[in-house]
Amino acid sequence: MIVVAGEALVDLIVRADDTIAAIPGGGPYNAARAIARLGAEVAWLGGLSSDRFGRELEAGLIADGVSTALVQRTEQPTTLALAELDAAGAASYRFYTEGTSAPAVLPGPRVALPAGTRAVHVGTLGLVLEPMASTIESLVASLPADVLLFVDPNCRPTATHDTDGYRARMDRILPRADIVKVSADDLAFLVPGADALTAARRIASLGVRAVLVTDGAGPVRVLVDGRVTVVDVPRVDVEDTVGAGDTFGGAVLAALVQAGTKPAALGAASVERATRFGVRAAAIACTRAGANPPRLEELGGWPAA
Numbered sequence: 001m002i003v004v005a006g007e008a009l010v011d012l013i014v015r016a017d018d019t020i021a022a023i024p025g026g027g028p029y030n031a032a033r034a035i036a037r038l039g040a041e042v043a044w045l046g047g048l049s050s051d052r053f054g055r056e057l058e059a060g061l062i063a064d065g066v067s068t069a070l071v072q073r074t075e076q077p078t079t080l081a082l083a084e085l086d087a088a089g090a091a092s093y094r095f096y097t098e099g100t101s102a103p104a105v106l107p108g109p110r111v112a113l114p115a116g117t118r119a120v121h122v123g124t125l126g127l128v129l130e131p132m133a134s135t136i137e138s139l140v141a142s143l144p145a146d147v148l149l150f151v152d153p154n155c156r157p158t159a160t161h162d163t164d165g166y167r168a169r170m171d172r173i174l175p176r177a178d179i180v181k182v183s184a185d186d187l188a189f190l191v192p193g194a195d196a197l198t199a200a201r202r203i204a205s206l207g208v209r210a211v212l213v214t215d216g217a218g219p220v221r222v223l224v225d226g227r228v229t230v231v232d233v234p235r236v237d238v239e240d241t242v243g244a245g246d247t248f249g250g251a252v253l254a255a256l257v258q259a260g261t262k263p264a265a266l267g268a269a270s271v272e273r274a275t276r277f278g279v280r281a282a283a284i285a286c287t288r289a290g291a292n293p294p295r296l297e298e299l300g301g302w303p304a305a
Helices: 027-037 052-064 132-141 163-176 184-190 196-204 244-258 268-286
Strands: 002-005 009-014 020-025 042-049 071-074 080-085 091-096 119-123 148-152 179-183 210-215 218-224 227-231
Touching (some): 002 027, 002 244, 020 052, 027 042, 027 052, 027 119, 027 244, 042 052, 052 071, 119 132, 119 244, 132 163, 148 163, 148 244, 179 244, 184 196, 184 210, 196 210, 210 244, 210 268, 218 268, 227 268
Parallel strands (some): 002 042, 002 119, 009 080, 042 071, 119 148
Antiparallel strands (some): 009 020, 080 091, 218 227
């Protein structure tokens, strides 16, 4: 079992031709669906509204085989994100979160990990919006040592009103992380003034076993044990990049769990193999509108050991 904790919301996608589409989204929501489509057992922990958007979000999880046993339901309206696409299909976001469903995740028995949980994935607004962020931080602090922790900060500056508080939270969470997936933009927000590789090394110095640095269509840099390996990203005809990073992270984590990788056994070979699998999954997602991760058969099965 993999548990993905964080927000679900609806992306109001404004395309370059000014058309608007409402698409289920949220980084952790997308990652959970990506993992499930690969055939891995996964549960999503987050808040869902009883409104129409909330019902559609839950239906999407169920359709892909994601367990909703850890969902917390609320009468508050569904959280919205306005995603504006440029001519290349890249998205910029504005969030409408106050008094909405995504932050409404409370601590207690409802966030207890299911038996057999092998890995936990956290990030995006799940580490920003309260009370959800404090709930997830407490979950991370209580994780057994043999549970793999994957952190995807997926920083959203426009939704992060207490920047210092957010960075302080990340400084508390990152030392427990086994794998951190960060974009060049994330690193600029987390470690201002440092170049991407220097910032990634700072994160690794906290005790993180592997740091994966993404850079859009550029190669992924994999930092393990002080050594950097470059993984090229396949060239595809991009429809848009919505959900591509979430698909990448979900696929990397699913591949590691499927291979039986324990936190203490994370090494360069296993992480690089999972990263190559992840970039192929993300490339397929980029050829489709919205967050639409591929299924395992589209990738030709799990990567060979």
